[in-house]
Amino acid sequence: MEGIAFSPSKDFNFYSKIHANPTPLPIKTLTLTRIPFRFHNHGHQKQPLLSFSLDPTKSTQTPITQPPPLVVVGSANADIYVEIDRLPAEGETISAKNGQTLAGGKGANQATCGAKLSYPTYFLGQVGDDAHGKLITQALGNRGVRLEYLKSLGGGVPTGHAVVMLQSDGQNSIIIVGGANMSSWPDKLSDQDLDVVKKAGIVLLQREIPDFVNIQVAKAARSAGVTVIMDAGGMDAPIPEELLNFVDIFSPNESELGRLTGMPTENFEQISQAAEKCHKMGVKQVLVKLGAKGSALFIEGDEPIRQSIIPAAQVVDTTGAGDTFTASFAVALVEGKSKKECLRFAAAAASLCVQVKGAIPSMPDRKSVLNLLQSE
Template sequence: MGGFSTLSAPKPWRHHHKLSTISNQPATKNVPSLLFNPPPSRKPKPFYCFALDSSKTEAPPLVVVGSANADIYVEIERLPKEGETVSAKTGQTLAGGKGANQAVCGGKLDYPTYFVGQVGGDAHGKLIAEALEGGGVLLDHLSIVGDAPTGHAVVMLQTDGQNSIIIVGGANMASWPETLPPEDLEVVKNAGIVLLQREIPDSVNIQVAKTARSAGVPVILDAGGVDAPIPPELLKFIDILSPNETELGRLTNMPTESFEQISEAVGKCHKMGVKQVLVKLGAKGSVLFVEGEEPIRQAIISAPKVIDTTGAGDTFTAAFAVALVEGKSKKECLKFAAAAASLCVQVKGAIPSMPDRKAVLNLLQTH
């Protein structure tokens, strides 16, 4: 494992208790009865540093603010024509959404992780709450809204390899309060690091990022999600922007085919006010660009067999965030994230493929 050493522990963190079995709607509205209650809050277990023989120590939590979806997968021969009904070979509904994926990754890496997000009071919301809890995520700040369904996506997998996806934003995009509750902002202020994506309204991300900046908490924005320009007001509160090469190209309107082109596109991000850009390059690895410094490149850690790349980017970003909040060097963070992503692609699905800390450490021992 080489240079993975135990560093001084981060500042202590405070645990906040909030059971969000509430609706964000006024009491005068007819709110349907909720099908489930989130499990009671519990004190997170302390985390282990990279070194296998390190002692346990408490740390400020990872706080993920973002989306939660029920992903409905159907495998079909071809898309139906207008007015036609076709049969699916298989069908499966799994918990997903970039926010929930990243939160579960943090939880499965044995790091104290909160998820701040919204689901509807329906069966899909129950599915997501159970998946989050099963991944070790603290649900004190998971809210249930009464007038919107849980966000979901229908993923149509065709036998020729083509995929078509229909997304219903649901509670991810609707019913957010104009001002987030004080309890949610407080957990952001006390975080070790905050992780955002773009599958919830920009206004929510801006509020969270601004609160984090005022408290000196670093913010990582995963650029995945809505295909729209990132508001300048959000960018100015972001410490690390993390796109893949396609997202980087869209955000900058520049080509990203070669390393030189990627570097030029990142230069445009620096001019937009983002000092650090973490670019995910799929099979070509990853690169961290820090303004004024030499880029740090990380090759992939090859998997014996790639089964499913779904969730690999979310795994990479969340694992990088965990390593960073634990005080590791940027090079160590990239390697830890590469190991986690390598394990992720060897298992089908997003949340089911998130690796645990022991598996990541074992892989790092051989690389």
């Protein structure tokens, strides 16, 4: 297939649509040269990209570039919500006020957050070939997540799901069934999967998929100089030292930090000491989510950077707030913001998240986050 390359002469004006400055950019008369189109794969469609040459004696092609994407490797769940006044006591049966099934899972949540913040985001994960898998795929796709690396498993493997018990004060308790998130992963990830990891700006991991998968991804990212952020949420089990050695920023909440270090985390001094233990375990930066007390980033050798919460008008549902915080921090970081700015951006996103029911439905868009920051 052929296209056209443009070379200049002095009688033609071209008005650029990609520059913010509306002043016409003078470009000269066009000389036409036939060149082949180059195709880049964007999802299931192949789209032609035109190449422009300003020197008619040369055939140099200027590639159209995009920022390095956020790549999220992790879990996708169907979240089965039940709204209750309180948790049942042992042996007790209570009635729920309402119930519904929504797309969720830490990996899917974080990928959705990245995409809704208008940053190019890929999700690498697994779902079953069932109704829950279709629910998740549609929810992610509708919100702009790139799904070329999301696999649908046959053989009766169910999509992961979770029972979310949402109490009237907005707090929740969650029970997870791993399903496709924890089974049928290949012993060795494909070169195609690892290639998108190596081309990322930042890679986000969580602990709702097997450790051996996270290790492969983290190693591939480190080999390419890609920053790895690992959310500690998921399995309540020790994290392999081999994995921590390839993590650049480790992000637990205060209870996860306490369990993983075996140390108390009831006040900031104790949290600081637990973060120091993480440094000794091989992680140079520890991003701790502190709920109503805000957040703190502990960088080895530096003073902690603290961020208070940005108060929400009302707390409807805290599900997904931690994922929103971590993913928003990652987006701000890959865009080049300072660590302090990243914390503030993430605090604003999390504040908006808790005001809406559901995980994926509650992820805020970029305009809403920026508006909240400007109003502070």
